[in-house]
Amino acid sequence: MWHTGRLAAFDLETTGTDVERDRIVTAAVVGCGGFGSYIPCTWLADPGVEIPAEATAIHKITTEQARTEGEPAADVADQIAEQLAQWLGDGMALVGHNVPFDLTVLDRELRRYDREPLLDRLGERPLHVLDTRVLDTHALPYRRRPSADQGARQLITLAQVYGLGWDAKAAHGCKYDALMSARIAQQIGTLAHMSRRYWPESIRTARRPRFHELRGLSRAELHELQVRLAAEQAEGLQSHFRKNDPTAVVDGSWPIRPWVEDTESKGVPA
Template sequence: MTPWHLGRLCAFDLETTGTDVESDRIVTAAAIGLGGGADTEPSSWLAEPGVEIPTGAAAVHGITTEHARAKGRPAVEVVDEVAAALASYLGTGVPVVGHNVAYDFTLLDRECRRHQLPTLLDRFVDDVLWPVLDTRVLDTHALPYRKRPSETQGARQLVTLAQVYGLPWVEDDAHGCEYDAMQAARIAYRIGWLAHTDREEWPEQIRTARRPRFHAFAGLDIEALHHLQIRLAAEQAEGLEAHFRKTDPNAVVDRSWPLRPWVDDTAEGAIA
């Protein structure tokens, strides 16, 4: 069996108007087929999201409201094409890889519903969204004891993972969806390589980390690895919720992965 990190992958990322999956919109998207001995197949989109892009979001990804209106395509077309592209990979068993994919998949799901398009789940006969690789879930299990590099940089941010796994990071390119998608794919490859390599051959900063658990991912086919991530994501969410409840007794962290379920709590059954 070919190790999972050596097969074909689809690197995926969204840049959006904000961080609320229920109300924010897609600005840019990337779905890049790579690996597995085949040519790289990049696809990217720029949408006119139909709402103002907050200055804070524009400062992160560099797309202003004016630029999106001048150069972007109608959101309904972009959303449909992104969902169709991902479905074409998933439907043939090619894993979609990203960082914190539950955010991206859930926001895409809500965008499909907003525009009355088939969701990713609608595009599958068995109504199951798989296979998926999430570098945040994999890394959190493999190296669970990492501290924040600084007060402004989180332990599980994409830039932190790039640093941990020895990848170059170009800040001027970061937060572009193509760059972030490719970085996630490279990180997934590094995690897979570590999982299938003797510890004695690991780089020193990985070998000397506290209780690394990369070998939990060794020898699995992509279906088994997907289902393992479902369990790991739930366990990680439970631990994060317990941490938050030290200061907020009512804190709740969703345990769903890789897609948060749709809850119709509006009178009309649609997102405003």
């Protein structure tokens, strides 16, 4: 079953939220699941730019620390991609939360330093992704924000919904967030393959759960389903935003945003 095999859990912390311009600060790729060993791989990068105070407030890494302790950004991006290519090539599925952000940032970093993109490294080997944001949005579509400060689809919310708890001190550490995404994916998969009468009450009484639509799929089939689901979810979110902003655009590309060469910068993001 798609949730019981080996997983490569992936997460980045960055200088900001612009996938085309912002840089990697920390990263984790964690091998887990499938009755295999727990193998955490982590990196601290010197992004080559100032880390904004707003980003430091989230992941706690300062510009000074990154410059003093971090590896060159080009080397970090290359090592992350090589580890992912190795494990994905061995048949692992990549798992993360809001995967297009992390995969696109990694892709742009590799291109920025003229290193081989991840998809090129995989060649003919398949990329199978489990995105907990896409899967959760489909399985439990009707959820309000828990509070004004906490979104309905944030990683912390999913951890709470699926009964996994939350360590506020460890959160926004890449290794913790990556592993949490893997545990959430495993919980979603378990519920999908479990009789509804055995679900926890909070899940059983939720409005119109759709876990059954994720049942019995291969990883390849689930990947293709998420391509469609991500596009549909983005379209719905865009329609919602356009009630207040007619120009709002939500990119539904999944699991990575396509690269469009910037002719002014000869294809190298600033």
